[in-house]
Amino acid sequence: MTGFIRIGGAFENNLKNVAVAIPKQQFVMITGSSGSGKSTLVLDIIQQENQRQYMELNGLTTHFINKPKMKSIRGLSSSIGTGR
Structure with a gap:
């Protein structure tokens, strides 16, 4: 398991080709x-992709969750999030 959440080439909304590595198990x-x-x-990006992957893993339909516009994401762990 990696110690970072790595996102490459994020193009969602106002992000333009953003690449970032966010440390895990730390307050960020x-x-x-x-x-x-x-x-x-x-x-x-992070929460929506996590929710989509979790639902796919459990065999649930994900057609109503859009895949975020990004080239790659690695190091994602299960999370619980609240809406906006």
Whole structure:
């Protein structure tokens, strides 16, 4: 298991080809100016992809969950998230 969540080539909403490595098992704060893509990264990419993978793993239909626009994501673990 890797110690990072690695996202490559994120193009969702206002993110333009963003690549990031977020350490796991640590408190991580994502900051930036308004409109910089903080909530897009956390909710629209990480949480949405995690939910989609979890549902596929359990044999549930995922046709109503869009796959986020990104080239790759690795190191994702199961998570529980709340909506916006």
